[in-house]
Amino acid sequence: MIVGYARTSTTDQKAGLEAQLRDLRAAGCEDIYQEEVSSVDTVNREKLAEVMRFVRKDDVLVVSKLDRLARSVSHLNDLVKEIEGKGASLRILDMSIDTATPNGRLMLNLLGSIAQFEREIMLERQREGIAKAKADGKYKGRKPTARAQSSEVLKLVKVEGMAAADVAARLRISRASVYRILSDAATPG
Known part of the structure; x- marks a missing residue:
């Protein structure tokens, strides 16, 4: 077959x-x-x-x-x-x-x-490029996608009473991100 x-x-x-x-x-x-x-x-x-x-x-x-x-x-x-x-x-x-x-x-x-060999060379060049961009102040890393949804996470957990795992699944973020957002919201500052 x-x-x-x-x-x-x-x-x-x-x-x-x-x-x-x-x-x-x-x-x-x-x-x-x-x-x-x-x-x-x-x-x-x-x-x-x-x-x-x-x-x-x-x-x-x-x-x-x-x-x-x-x-x-x-x-x-x-x-x-x-x-x-x-x-x-x-x-x-x-x-x-x-x-x-x-x-x-x-x-x-x-x-x-x-x-x-080609993949390893490409990754090495990528790392070098990122290091140079960081040194030049041009590289900021990826945009924090989970934190951009903080208000929605807080609403779903605190207003609607959803479990963290359900919030993570709905918003397509990790459970750890949900807990991090909840922790940040609970910390005064």
Whole structure:
């Protein structure tokens, strides 16, 4: 069976997800697992875990791009080992790589290493840019989204009597943020 896996990092990336699904269908995927979650969030990548449990002997797991599947070379190696341990193979469409062949396995390892190297260089440049912007007084960090909703949090808790967890879910902020806002409001000053 040919099984597909598609992932985007955020729910805002609809076009990217649609393109992946289109490519996976064109590759003949009979079943496609999809999710919208960051690659570094290994705990919540439920569909990846599900597809890894599903894949069995002679199946082919297909992804449109390498970065949609693995977060690092070691993670990629773990996934490939698990896939091959089940007698299945991995196909990466944009690189024309198929781990069912020796050349495919070689190319996967080479390109995986290069991709990780590029990501590390990009992150290093990003850190340098942020440090320079901070030194120049131009970097303020991200806007505090939860505190911008302080009045709504206070209204929901104090006027409507909502529980902190319910307020957090409704406003799409963390419970810790709700408690921080309540604590700030209770502290004179």
